[in-house]
Amino acid sequence: MGGYSVIIPVLSPTVAYRQLIPDNITINADVYCSGRQPPPLSEEESTLPRNTRVELARLRAERSLLLEKYKAKVENRPVESCIKCSDDVGDLNSFLKCYPAKPLPMSKLWKDPVAAVTALGLAVTPFDPGGDADP
Numbered sequence: 001m002g003g004y005s006v007i008i009p010v011l012s013p014t015v016a017y018r019q020l021i022p023d024n025i026t027i028n029a030d031v032y033c034s035g036r037q038p039p040p041l042s043e044e045e046s047t048l049p050r051n052t053r054v055e056l057a058r059l060r061a062e063r064s065l066l067l068e069k070y071k072a073k074v075e076n077r078p079v080e081s082c083i084k085c086s087d088d089v090g091d092l093n094s095f096l097k098c099y100p101a102k103p104l105p106m107s108k109l110w111k112d113p114v115a116a117v118t119a120l121g122l123a124v125t126p127f128d129p130g131g132d133a134d135p
C-alpha cells in the first residue's frame with residue numbers, strides 16, 4: 001500500500017479514478033465476487049466424485065459422449081438407432097428413456113442428482129484403491 005502516485009493534470013476524473021484502482025484492487029475484487037452468486041448446486045451433488053459431477057454437467061448440457069447424438073457428431077457419422085426402441089434421435093430424452101433400467105425423468109438430473117447418477121450407473125462414491133468390500 002502507499003507509494004502509488006498518479007499524475008493527473010490532463011486526465012478527466014473518470015480516467016483518474018481508473019488509474020487509482022491498482023491501489024484498491026483487492027477490495028474491489030472482493031466486492032465484485034460477493035455480488036455474484038454461483039448457480040445453486042444441491043448439497044447432495046457436492047458429495048459426488050468429481051468425474052461424476054462432470055458427466056452430470058455434460059449430460060445436462062447434452063454434450064456427453066453417453067449421448068449417441070453428441071457422440072455421432074463428434075465422430076462425424078450418422079446417429080445409430082437405439083437398440084432398445086430403434087429410434088434414431090439419440091438425444092438426452094432418448095438416453096434417459098432407454099439407457100437406465102427404467103426411464104429416468106430429466107428433472108432428476110437437477111433435483112435428485114444422486115438417484116439420477118445411480119440409475120445411470122455412474123460412480124456415487126470416490127474410487128477406493130484399497131478395494132474393501134464394504135457395501
Ligand SMILES: [Zn+2]
Pocket residue numbers: 082083084085086087094097098
Ligand atoms: Zn431407445
